[in-house]
Amino acid sequence: MTTTQMERPRQNLAPLLVPLLAGGLVALALGVYGKIHTPTGYAVGVAGFSAALPMKAWLTTGAFALAFVQVGSALVMYGRLPVTAPPWIGTLHRWSGRLAFVLTIPVAFHCLYALGLQYDVPRVLIHSVVGCFFYGVFTAKMLALPKRGLPGWTLPVLGGLAFTALVVLWLTSSLWFFTTIGVRF
Template structure:
């Protein structure tokens, strides 16, 4: 209950900040990239690929994929791919919040803003539940699925949109 409340506060807090903050339309750019949106799109794509690793490793750990012998390496792969995925999303989130804010100008940008808040709120809830000892067995896969769904929606409403309108540019 407390974990869900904290996650909800994170999601709502990000949304409120993004909505009341005056967008600067510039936040990050890395050498070699043509724009902040290109950086954001490629980093989000890396995060999405890592989330696919998360999905596969979770399915092995929960016995849904039996062709791979689960060992301690699968749990380590799951933890580290998740850590790196979240670290990669941080500059993306900073760019979204600081440069663009919570956008409602189109259905795509509204959904993207909502899923961004949902992603971090759900992620925080899942991380807090990992620290609890008496968590129902179904809760972590459910939250993991929600994080996966949110990341997929974020990637589709940002990176895929960017690549289809601008090409696979750096």
Template sequence: MATVASPRRSVSWAAALLLGAAVAVGLGVYGRLHEPGSVALYTLGFSGQLPMKAWLSTVVLIFAVLQVVSALWMWGRLPGVGTAPAWVGPVHRWSGTIAFVVSLPVAFACLWTLGFRSGDVRVLVHSTAGCLFYGGFAAKMIGLRLKAAPRWALPVLGGTVFTLIVLLWLTSALWLFTTPGLAKI
């Protein structure tokens, strides 16, 4: 028997999704209106800003994969593996925290130095996915705190955030690593 969502729960989830949408749109508007910087503000020891972003994005992707595996294990959906031990929950939370923190210098560099661009399809997809990632992340973090969340909500938001990370990596780091002459450390 299907249960009907209470009006309060619906409003809470609508508010979480609206806040996520506001974050995504806000980042996009800022990136589009902001005059991109002409010089990279930092490279964190890498040879340039693009290699820094590519390698940090790769670290984010690795931790995002750990997020998916640990979430599947916690929810009993990891094939061939028994019940998740107690340490999987903290690993899941910390891997997500690390992925988010490592993503921040990348996002700041993208927004400050490059802005929201639409010059070609790859760049447009990357710019859009970056804004949507932070919006989806905000909605997911708020959704974690809501009581009586629909069972589908967190897996859908988590899957969306993971998909956006993969898309961001494909349209940036993979592109850089496979373009001759660009992939320096």
């Protein structure tokens, strides 16, 4: 072993076990529910939108935009951008994340309740699986936040996975809707 390897402290991954297990269970439960639940085929509460698909497209677009706020504010908070972090950056990060999550709830509810897990079209299969993964990784991140002693890469990796999942969800739903159906409200 080199001196550098001997000096590096061993990372304790045990505190990460519960958040990752809970996140995996959330993703699995959503997938199982989506598969065994008989889809209703109709939307519930599209409040202000002409139909469910425009509602889903626009709410997902809002969450997608806020995901970029999340990444930017995280980069500023962790000193990865050459700017001084303003005192409100943590508040911006927390509230943009909360709002992004809230925007996804009616979308996920409609997807699971009205449509269920679908696997006959590749785009829809990817969307369904990544949607379950998003809520699983989000759960893991939220449960990991208050834990002390986690490796420094934990939150950036979980946040990056949540961001990536949200981008894939937007690409397989909202972008598809806007380019196939058109821009509607």
